[in-house]
Amino acid sequence: MNSDYFSDELSQYLCFKVSFGSNDLLKDYNPTKWSDSQQEKYDLVKSLQDEGLGYRRIAQHLNARGIKTTTGKEWKNSHVFAFIKRYKEREHRLKNVKTHEYGVKIGKFELKWLRR
Numbered sequence: 506m507n508s509d510y511f512s513d514e515l516s517q518y519l520c521f522k523v524s525f526g527s528n529d530l531l532k533d534y535n536p537t538k539w540s541d542s543q544q545e546k547y548d549l550v551k552s553l554q555d556e557g558l559g560y561r562r563i564a565q566h567l568n569a570r571g572i573k574t575t576t577g578k579e580w581k582n583s584h585v586f587a588f589i590k591r592y593k594e595r596e597h598r599l600k601n602v603k604t605h606e607y608g609v610k611i612g613k614f615e616l617k618w619l620r621r
Contacts, residue, residue: 515618522612539595546572547592550585560585 549572553563560582567580574584 515620518617518619519614520617521614523609524612525609543575547588550588554589 546567550563550567553566558566563585564580564582567585572580574580574588578584
């Protein structure tokens with residue numbers, strides 16, 4: 506057979522998109538994974554923030570006390586911001602782990618003809 510014959514052949518495909526979310530991804534999530542030292546750091550950072558200190562001043566305070574980040578580095582204002590943000594995200598996930606139900610979404614079905 507001629508190979509040109511197959512290159513002009515049309516094939517039919519059914520195309521659609523399926524998306525879903527699941528709480529099962531967090532079923533083995535250990536809410537106590539946040540260590541005691543991380544909680545102590547957060548409590549200190551939060552108290553300094555409540556006193557009106559900004560991220561830069563908090564970083565300077567932590568560095569002056571010899572407190573390192575989780576990875577053992579000195580604090581920067583961006584580290585303080587990210588640390589507080591991660592804590593808030595963690596709290597949000599823990600709050601919603603059991604309460605939020607996800608559904609399955611199936612997109613529009615399309616029948617496409619494509620040349621091979």
